[in-house]
């Protein structure tokens with residue numbers, strides 16, 4: 001007797017989106033035709049990509065255990081970018097412009113452009129540029145970077161439902177990719193993509209950031225909303241079939257459990273290793289839920305997730 | 318899969334005798350299909366009909382219990398593939414591996430330490446759920462001694478066997494405590510099936526593919542083993558994940574009775590990613606070789622995330638909670654009734670060692686910022702809740718500390734409270750409460 005579990009087939013597929021252009025070596029994500037990682041029953045022409053996060057200024061909030069591997073490179077984006085790519089094997093780099101936040105350095109858009117250029121000169125991989133977060137400064141900074149670095153296929157992080165117009169415009173005008181961020185909500189994710197396509201942004205240039213809750217701090221919400229987004233996409237919803245990006249490192253390293261020594265020590269174990277595994281245990285479930293691009297912080301977490309992904313997609317792209 | 322009304326109708330006598338209280342057999346069948354009637358109301362139903370309906374209404378995955386007493390663990394009975402469809406039913410059990418390199422003199426200490434672990438996190442207690450004793454032919458006394466010691470601590474026991482003889486020696490003395498026998502990879506299942514059937518123990522079966530796995534389970538069931546777990550094949554994560562997925566899907570689709578069981582997984586030293594994938598993808602019992610907190614803390618937390626109700630965040634009862642032994646002059650703080658928020662803040666306050674009152678207000682189980690953006694933590698609402706909780710009766714002063722993320726509500730809250738109340742904005746992160754007490758509260762506090 002032979003058992004057959006019917007393979008699942010779907011009318012829809014995830015879009016392919018190419019990150020990086022111009023002087024960048026372009027890399028494509030998406031294209032999956034089945035449930036995430038279900039490589040045994042559906043075609044996955046592209047494997048998920050792994051990025052490392054670097055910053056324009058020394059990020060004071062990073063815990064010592066994740067600062068360690070970046071020793072000497074924090075606040076030196078060119079050095080950090082080279083290390084991320086050449087030593088740690090990142091496919092993509094995310095430059096987080098923390099220093100442009102009014103409370104964390106208040107650096108000008110011109111300085112942001114300068115930092116971005118340093119990274120573009122240092123490495124040839126696609127670059128994600130993340131602004132300081134909501135508010136008008138986010139737009140000032142990202143719009144300037146998009147203008148000055150035209151044609152590089154930057155991934156601009158991010159536009160939100162309340163404020164997407166200027167970023168939509170520069171994405172179209174200067175050939176970039178735009179991350180559409182929604183707060184763990186499928187309807188808002190869809191609504192924002194409709195707004196973006198009404199603003200003439202080609203859906204082949206959009207990534208969804210469904211917002212990551214770190215392990216123990218909302219991961220379950222991100223996980224389930226991503227599974228639902230993926231089911232909708234495979235069901236044929238063309239406003240939800242963009243590849244998904246997750247900022248794993250930022251959320252995982254916020255957890256109290258990676259910061260404290262914890263008592264008794266025998267029960268909490270080694271703090272540095274705990275942090276790395278916290279990041280891995282945030283990353284892998286999100287891959288299973290449908291992430292196509294993960295942004296990590298610790299190179300050891302990247303190395304382990306890389307080992308898993310490469311093993312999974314042996315014959316892949 | 319449940320039967321449809323028409324399928325059930327075909328199994329009924331079709332005499333329309335009305336003894337069940339329904340005008341026709343068809344009407345009765347429809348009610349059965351909807352789960353609104355039970356078959357015993359029809360006195361003439363055939364044994365075949367009873368069997369078919371019984372099988373169709375049984376849960377698609379059997380319940381299996383390992384251990385005995387307060388710490389016994391039940392797994393299985395899952396009904397869905399995605400957690401957003403319906404809450405997963407039973408959290409997986411994480412068993413800690415105790416191997417024969419442990420000196421006899423250290424077994425007791427180790428078990429005492431492991432069984433005492435209890436970490437409270439957001440409404441759940443993390444514990445070691447069981448002990449996986451490794452049987453080693455080289456030290457035949459080890460497994461029986463370790464298994465009995467673990468059982469004496471009340472902990473469920475799995476025996477990672479090397480030989481049938483060794484497994485018998487370890488399992489026999491604790492057979493009343495429902496041990497789980499795990500044969501070595503690739504072993505001839507026959508003798509282990511006979512052993513498990515004889516002792517009434519639970520058994521893990523394995524197979525090189527889905528077919529042989531299901532067949533092995535069906536064979537064991539026929540031989541009289543009631544409690545079975547499936548160990549799906551997969552040396553690499555992709556293959557393992559494939560089988561974990563297909564076993565679950567096959568069970569839910571009821572394609573073979575041999576798939577209707579929970580899943581067992583061994584996680585060797587250093588195989589953290591395998592444990593992560595097992596936890597998120599349907600493993601029911603995992604024997605984890607690493608014992609360090611750097612592995613267990615993230616695994617417990619991931620399990621907590623995956624197995625909570627996706628519709629209902631864990632909540633605390635609203636109320637005024639005392640931290641330490643506060644007096645009328647102690648600080649009074651306010652937060653939401655989301656368990657995770659309460660837990661984060663209260664453990665921080667415990668750690669700081671300043672006795673105080675923490676008012677937990679009903680914000681529908683949402684975190685501070687989520688609650689605020691959903692309108693559940695506005696100044697008005699918080700003010701009203703604090704009055705209902707009679708906050709003023711707990712302290713002699715009129716100062717309330719609010720979370721830093723909702724600094725914007727302070728004016729509205731002062732207005733809502735009136736009566737000379739003063740709002741003090743605390744830090745954004747709970748971890749900064751210590752310095753806040755020292756630097757801000759000490760100077761600002763009402764003297």
Ligand code: B12
Pocket residue numbers: 183184185188211212213214217218221251630650651652653655657658661662682683684685686687688689690691718719720721722743744745746747748750
């Ligand atoms: C998980 C999550 C959800 C879950 C809900 C989880 C829950 N039970 O609350 C879901 C998916 C349902 C959700 C929904 C929404 N969310 Co939401 N969500 C999050 C997320 C990812 C994590 C929240 C969390 O659990 N934090 C952990 C807890 C422990 O944090 P906390 O309660 O703030 O407690 C900390 C501090 O405040 C402090 N603290 C707490 N109490 C006290 C007390 C005192 C005295 C002091 C001093 C300190 C203190 O200590 C804690 C640790 O430091 C955050 C983003 C993020 N990464 O933080 C967004 C976030 C909070 N959500 C947001 C939004 C906008 C929403 C929605 C309105 C979106 C929508 N769909 O329309 C809805 C509203 C819900 C509703 N019912 O309508 C925004 C809020 C924006 C803002 N600045 O106001 C955030 C920040 C995301 C974002 N950047 O856009 N969300």
Ligand code: SF4
Pocket residue numbers: 329330331332333334335336337338339340341342345358359360361362
């Ligand atoms: S009692 Fe049985 S046979 Fe009689 S009407 Fe009801 S279902 Fe039909």
